[in-house]
Every structure is written in structure tokens, then in C-alpha cells.
Amino acid sequence: MDKINQIKISKGMKVNELVKGMKYTAFNAGKLSIAVDILEEMIKDKDCRVFFGQAGALVPGGMQDVINEFLRNKWVDVFVCTGATLTHDLVEGLGFPHLKLEDGFDDNKLNEQGYDRVYNSLMQNKAYSALEDFFNKNWDGLSKAGNIREFLTLLGGISPKGTILRTAYENKIPVFCPALADSGIGLMIWGRKAAGRKISIDAFDDMKEIIDIAWTAKKNGVFYVGGGVPKNFIQQAMQFGKPASYGVQVTTDNAEFGGSSGAPLQEGISWGKMQADARFVDVNCDATIAVPLILAGLKDRL
Amino acid sequence: MDKINQIKISKGMKVNELVKGMKYTAFNAGKLSIAVDILEEMIKDKDCRVFFGQAGALVPGGMQDVINEFLRNKWVDVFVCTGATLTHDLVEGLGFPHLKLEDGFDDNKLNEQGYDRVYNSLMQNKAYSALEDFFNKNWDGLSKAGNIREFLTLLGGISPKGTILRTAYENKIPVFCPALADSGIGLMIWGRKAAGRKISIDAFDDMKEIIDIAWTAKKNGVFYVGGGVPKNFIQQAMQFGKPASYGVQVTTDNAEFGGSSGAPLQEGISWGKMQADARFVDVNCDATIAVPLILAGLKDRL
């Protein structure tokens, strides 16, 4: 057995040095370090397709460019997220940054002032009008989509520079979002439909695409931040495509409550979602801390 | 201010007595007691439409009939859940009960033996064949659906007695499941489509229905168990329909990580999802403990 490393911190230390030093520490620091090792290995493995699933308010949290880096560097082959992430992303892109809440707030006053609270981050309510304008103006092009992935590719092509949607588009990374209806972008689609504008998006068509990507890969790797539908949707593709050979999960949920978001990657072996001999690790940490650390480690190594 | 009640426990005590006795205790016992009061009030309020959103593996957890009771007693007007819940529900109905895991398991062996693990509950893998048969046999009827809610109504009509799907159908309670693609039932639809059988389900059509239900209500009430897409989808209907006047949330997630599942109901006031003067409470407790307690309390009162 290895000795636990009583980690030394030095002046001017680089993030990658810190992450490497954590390798033989215990608890979540050790897991975080191993997460970077596994991600490094899965990204370098030319035979491996990397599926990145993300839930939680990472864009209001300040992590838009952190996600972009995974796409921009083509470290991932497939991106799956919530509708909320794409809405927050587009709202930032349209010029409505999220704002950092100060102490002493009152939700009723925030409502009157037009701020929508996500813990200590605020969305500006007036962004909805900008979304309306954006979708009105661009509807004809978008309405050609037949499934959600296609819709998001078309949307990515016209999204502002710097958005996740645009970055994925520019790097030819498909974006899946099974519950897009459950979001501000979904509301935009619903609003146009209600106004009699045509669009026909099949709810089940995407499944074939993502399962085919997993099925035709030599190997698969998964990177989950936050659980939810994005994780579960990728897990399903692993089960019916090909079980993952690598896995990293960052979540603050617990296994023992039985939900998918807190399920350890280990459980996936029973389902055939994870290879029995896969390399994987679960990290229990707020994503706004863990993912920047992981990214900084990877940037120095890749 | 009220005094904290140093609760007395008596021999033969009924659950409802226990729950009432918790009212003036602190922490989550006090919250649980108030949750029952608020649910009682929202169910009794004839002007109020009750939206029940549920995520997490409640059926593998043994809570299928607990959910049914809310539907069977017509305490709720709308039910929103994950595709996993409906799949687990149908699998139970088709004669494949979940099994309780014994100690000393090995996920690789479970995989070889055909068991899919959800913490300490197991799904029997052979249920997938039964699902295949069921959907093959019933496809023609199901394929008439144009949106997910319609599909689930049709599915409810042919589901075995005792399932959530059937109970909702019998009580004319619409079931929404925005991310149905992310589930075993979704896979069944995908499989039929892949085999050339026709179905055309619009991904965004349900939104109009649920928002209309919220819009046309005099008042709305929400009951969330476990967060996820079901909660967020109802919250969206509150925001664009009519803010909730009552709310109860059971979750084990934390507010400070910023995700929707852990967001306190209070946050909804800023969004216009919750009335500023609404009665609401958040309970942090495993749903398999909290929801049976709540139900037993309600059964004695309603």
C-alpha cells in the first residue's frame, strides 16, 4: 500500500502541482486528483469517445468558460446538459450577465426589481424579452430541426460567440438536451408554436443518435457534473451502446437516498453501463470548486 | 413566540398523533409536521390545483402505493415524474418486483446474474423482455399519441392495476414526463421507431397543457419530492401560469450548490413561481421516510 502524502504547499504553486500533490491524500482531495488522471487518460485515448453530462446552474455560477474549454479543446465528443444551462448560456451571450447577490436581499423585492434568484446569483428578468426577439428573428432557420439535437446545432450556429452552444457548434460537438421543454428555451419554442409558427420536433429521435455514437465507439468514457437527466441519458447510452471504460463524476448527492444523481459510478457495473474493469472515481464537491481545479490540471497536461 | 414542545411518545401512538406532536419541535421534525398541515390545507382548498412532482427511485424504494394514494384519493390534479419512475412502476406491474439487496454483493456478479442495482434495491433485468412484449402487443393503440402526456394517458389505460400509470388514468389525473426519452419506456419507443413502426410525439406540445392548467386555476399548490426535471417543469408552469399559493418540498439536496433540486421554495418568490404570501415549507429528509409519514397524517385528516 502507498503512504498517505502529507501534502506540501509552496509559494506560487500551480494548480496542476497542487492537484498532483493530492494524489496520495485521502478523502475527496485524493479522489479529485485521480479524477484528473482518469480524464487525462480518457481524453488521450484515441479510441475513446468522451461523453460530458452536466446539470446544475453552472453558468449562473460563473462556469460558462470552464465548460467551453472542454469543448474548445475537443476533449469531449458529446455534450449533454439541462435546458436551464443552455438558457443561462444564451442569456449571457445576449448581453445579460448574471449578477452576484449581495447580503440582505428580499425575494419579494427581487421579484419586483426583475431579478430571478439562483442561490446567490441573479438572472435579469428582462433577458426574457431579448430571448423573445432572438427567437422571433431566427425562427425560420431553427424550425427546420426535426429533433432536439438538430435544433441545438442550428441554435448553436447562430448563438453569440462565447456561448457553450456556439462553442459546441464550432467544434462539431453534438449537444443533447432531452428535457429541453423544461427550460426558457423550451418556453420560446412553445411560445412560437402557440402563435401558430410551425415546428415539429420528435421527442424520441435523439436517442438513436446518442446510442449509435456509444455503440460505434471502440471505447467510451463519461464525465458527469451534477447528475440529473444528462447523466442518466448518457448512462442509458452506455447500457444500450457500450459500457464505459472510464468515468469521472462530480456530485454532492448521496448514494443512500437512491436517486440517480447520487448513484456511485460503481453501481453502473451491475447495469452494464460501466465495464467491470473500468477506471472511475466519484468526487463529492461543489462543481464550482472541483471543475475549475480539474480543468486547470488538464490544461497543464494536455 | 411559541414554546418548543418537548414531544411525548406514547404506547400505541398513531402516526398522525406523532406528526401533530412534532409541530412545535424544531429542525426537520417541525418542518415535516407543518408540511402535513400545508398539504391538508391545499388539498381541502377547492380553488386550488395541486401539482405533484416526483424524482428519485421511489418505486424501487417501496413507495409505489404511497404515490398511488395521492392519486387514488384525487388529492392531486397533475402528476409529473421521471421516466425512471414510470418504468419502475410498469416493471412492478408486469410482475417483476424489485428485490432487496443483501450484504456482501458484487456489482459484477449482479450484472452476470441479471440484476440492476439502485443502492440496496435491485431491478430484475429480465423485465426488459416483458417490457418489449408489452409494447409490441400494445403499440398500435399507443402510437396514436401526439404528445408525451397523451402517450402516458394511453399507456395508463392499458397498464396493470396497481401501477401509478393506471391509478392516474383511472382518476383522470394527467401525467407529464418531459424527459421520458431518458428511461426504459423511452427505449421501448425508440426500439419500435428503429424497427420502422410509426409514432410522432412532439417534444414541446405538453408545455401548453400544463401551463394552461396552472393559468386557469384560481390557485395553485405544489408538492415536490426529490427535485429534478419534474420540480423544474412544474415551477415553470407556476411562473408562466400562476404563482403557487401553497408549497411543500421534500429533498435531501442543499441550496448552496445552486441546483434546482436543492433550491428552497422561498427562491421561487423572486421568479414569480411562488406567491409572496404563500404558505410553504422545505423538509430535508429521505423521501422513503418523510412521504409515508406525510401520507399517514393526511389519511387521518382527509
Next chain:
Amino acid sequence: MDKINQIKISKGMKVNELVKGMKYTAFNAGKLSIAVDILEEMIKDKDCRVFFGQAGALVPGGMQDVINEFLRNKWVDVFVCTGATLTHDLVEGLGFPHLKLEDGFDDNKLNEQGYDRVYNSLMQNKAYSALEDFFNKNWDGLSKAGNIREFLTLLGGISPKGTILRTAYENKIPVFCPALADSGIGLMIWGRKAAGRKISIDAFDDMKEIIDIAWTAKKNGVFYVGGGVPKNFIQQAMQFGKPASYGVQVTTDNAEFGGSSGAPLQEGISWGKMQADARFVDVNCDATIAVPLILAGLKDRL
């Protein structure tokens, strides 16, 4: 393997019926049910000495009499807790009930008004004067104690009826509190000492007593609510006395952060604190919900 029980809730259901019905459910409901079974067995086992360790603000939470029941029924042989619990207990006994916080509070105003906040429960600051009077009046008797356990026995003998301290005294159950210095009662001792009144309490003398109790038992059983020093101090007695044959733990902490409070009982096997063939279970639930349920179950069975 057993089937998961889809639990049925009936009108007028007793708590013990509910708890029994949870036995073949999964997640924490199943664990809670097994916890009652194990406690029933360890209490009935005439050869077993039961150690009850408790941390967390259970008295401000309304659980004073819940703890008393375990003592009053002589279900436990040793009680270990924090100094805070004993202080809260005495304060209640001296006529200063905790109060339930209303919404819209301001910690600065609470401070000015003399309320000390414990989440949503308040201690009345004026209780400190009553404590001063109580200890001034009773000092001569108390100061004969040579160790903390003796001090608490003497204190129990003069504490008001209904307190944990008095109930333990009346039932001849020793109370240990290794960190008594870390509490309001500790401050009272410090205050008298500072005023020149004599007392000489050895910090390490109690260890012999508790280890001897564990050492001379045929079997030991442990019941931990909330972790902390009380759990760890009992675990130490198991390790150097005799490993436990039964264990129940109620905690909301997580294993993976490495702290003692979240450590699963299973870990104790490696240390020799728990027998390899012991019956034990960990329940992740707010104690204010779990412990009343456990108690109500036990009252119907014992």
C-alpha cells in the same frame, strides 16, 4: 432475496405498524425499520450493556423527553452526550423553555432581545442568571466530585424532575461528558473556580469507568445519535473494552469526508470496535424525525 415491499399506509395507522411496514423497503426507510429491530434485540438481550451516545441540539429540537424515555425505561446502561445537551436540559428544567423562531428574524435583534439562536430554536439568554444562581446555591454538594461522571451524578440528584440529568440519576444510569468544559455548565464550573471556590475534577479519570463497564460486559451494544465526541468516546470504550455486538447509528454526516461523525459502523470492525458478526445499521436522517419513530416503535414492542 426478499421482495421490496410496496408499503401500504392505512387510516389510523400506528407508528409501530408503519415502522414494521418499512422493513422491506429500500434506502433509509428500510434502515430505520431495521434499526428498531436491532435496538429491540439489544435491549432485550440481558447479557448486553447498551451505550447511548448523543450529540446535536436535541433538547432545543424538542427531544428532551424522547431521550428521557430511553433512560426511564432502563433501556440503556450508559449515557454519553455533549455539554450543550446537558446545559439545554438544565435550562429547560429551570423553567426556561426553548422557543420556536418565527420567520423574518434578524440575528442582531435576537442578540439585543436576549435570544441565542440554534437554527429555528431559541435559548433565552436570561437562563444564564438562573444557572448562576443554581450553581451558587448547590456548589458545596457538587464540588465533592472527583471526575466528570461523579459531578454529573451529583448534579443529576439535584436537577429538576423531567431533566435528562435527573432521569438518569433516578435510574442509576451513569452520564459521561468528556467535553463538559465545552458548555454552559463548564462555564459555571469555571466561574466558581475563578471566584476561588474549590473543585478538583480530573480530566482522564472517567475513562477507566467507561472502559471497565465495556470490559466487564458479556456483550455491548451502541446507539449513536449525531456522532461527535460522545460516539467516539464510546467507540474507544468498545475498542479497549469489548467490541460491540449490536449497533445503531443515526447521523446526517457522510463517510467520505473522513470524520468520525459520518463514519459507518462498518468501519469499526477494522478497529476492533465492532464484532465482525455484529448486527448494525446506519440511518441517514434528521434525529428529530428518526428518533421519535424509533422510540414509538420500541414502546410498542418492549
Next chain:
Amino acid sequence: MDKINQIKISKGMKVNELVKGMKYTAFNAGKLSIAVDILEEMIKDKDCRVFFGQAGALVPGGMQDVINEFLRNKWVDVFVCTGATLTHDLVEGLGFPHLKLEDGFDDNKLNEQGYDRVYNSLMQNKAYSALEDFFNKNWDGLSKAGNIREFLTLLGGISPKGTILRTAYENKIPVFCPALADSGIGLMIWGRKAAGRKISIDAFDDMKEIIDIAWTAKKNGVFYVGGGVPKNFIQQAMQFGKPASYGVQVTTDNAEFGGSSGAPLQEGISWGKMQADARFVDVNCDATIAVPLILAGLKDRL
């Protein structure tokens, strides 16, 4: 209001740059960044006495030198911790490093092989013999102590270089440990006493010292990692000495269960433990991740 910063991660990024970049992010990344700012300010404030309270298995986690750095740089004036930390510390110092657990362990086998498990870190059981030898050899010097702080100062003077105990001694930082009886070192004291060797350590004598340090300070600052008795003991010194002007807390516990470990620093205002206008922040993160980040930030700034 400030805009949320969509943080940019660069190649070769230093930890301090990362931490600074997190300042205007939301959730726990933002809090971590502010924690470093507050610690920087409290350490630089010549009028401020800094109290560092630590609970949890940080030494088995690989954080011994991380703690040392706070002492070695004289950034803290008082150190309060659990007996477990000091035992783990001394065990490392005596040449028994903790070991990193590999997968596929069995607690019963670990017990037979002499390993004591702390999640995924192992203590070597044979360290107890080394502890026995150490205390036998050094007893005469140690037994002159009259209180726990004195005992730990004497122990620090003879502890191996590189231990927390020794580092605190060398930098004249008093170490308090109210529950020292609850630890391996406590057992060593008990063992000597049982063998008839003399020592007389007063359980309540330390309180005067720590309260006096707080009382005579112009200002106080607190840094809590992990809650427990160390936090509560310092909070008590703030309440009866002088309320803190600065505060940083790293914990993974939740406020709503009512325990001291999860209590937000904000609550301390009601008690008079924290100034109403103090600067403080709570960070919810595994200490093995958060504390190295904080330290690396401080090293670059101080």
C-alpha cells in the same frame, strides 16, 4: 451589483490566481475566494488574535503539513483540535505513516492485519506500541502538567519535528483540546494512571486561559475547519471573551439539522459570539480540498 465572473482558466495557472478568479463566481467557489480574502485580512490585522479550530481526520487525510503551515507562519494565535488529530499527528511523527486504502478491502481482514480504517486511509495498529513506549519514556516530564493545554505544551516540546504538536510548541502557539480524554493520547494517560503513575490534570482549568486570550484581545478572528468541540470551545471563548470580528468556516454539515458543526457563523451574532458587523463566510467543501486551496492562496499573499 457585481457581475458574475465567467472564470477563465489558463495554462500554468497558479492556485492564487484561480482563487482570486473565483471571487465573483457564485456558490462555494465564490465563498472560498472570499474566505481567503477574510483570512488574509484577519492575519494581517495586528490587533486581531486568530483562533484556529479543527475537527475531522485531517492528518490521515494528508493535511498535517497544511495545518503546520498556519502555525509555522504564526498566522494563528491559538490552536484547538480533537484528540484524534493529535494522536494521528504523533503517530505520523513516530514513524507510522497512514496508508492509502486500495479497493476491494474487507474490514475484518484489515482488523486481522492490524489496520484501522478511516474511510480510505489506514492507521497502523502497531503505532499503539510505539505510543506506549513514547509515553512511558517521557512520563515524568509530562506528568508535571496541571491542565490539558500545559500537557500539550510539554508534549509538543518532546514531539518529533514535523508534527503539529512540535510546530505549535516551536512557535509558542497554545494548543487546546478539551476532549483529549477521547483519543489515543487520552488512553495513554489513562494507562499510566491505571498503572499507578501520578498525574493530575484539571478538566476545567483551560477555560480560563482561552477566555482570557479572547478577553484581552483588541479583536478576535476565528477559522473553523470541521466543527465539533474545537469550534464550539472557541465560540464559547468568543461569547465570554470578545465576539469575533472575522470568521471563516469550512464544513460539510448542514444548518438545518441544528448541530453546532453545521451552524452558520451568522448564528453566532445572536449569541454574541460574532460581531454584528463582522466579515465572515461559510464554505461547504471537503476540508482536504478547501484548506490546501486556502493555504496556497495565503502563501502567495502573506
